[in-house]
Amino acid sequence: NPAFDVTPNELVTAIVTERGIVRAPYGPGLAALTRV
Numbered sequence: 001n002p003a004f005d006v007t008p009n010e011l012v013t014a015i016v017t018e019r020g021i022v023r024a025p026y027g028p029g030l031a032a033l034t035r036v
Contacts, residue, residue, distance in 0.1 A: 020033055
């Protein structure tokens with residue numbers, strides 16, 4: 001009984017965090033969010 005479901009990656013269009021929204025390509029966007 002998992003506490004979350006698995007979403008196929010082709011259905012993920014953005015990652016929403018407290019610091020902002022990251023859209024593909026995710027690498028540069030996530031790197032920018034983690035900069036202090």
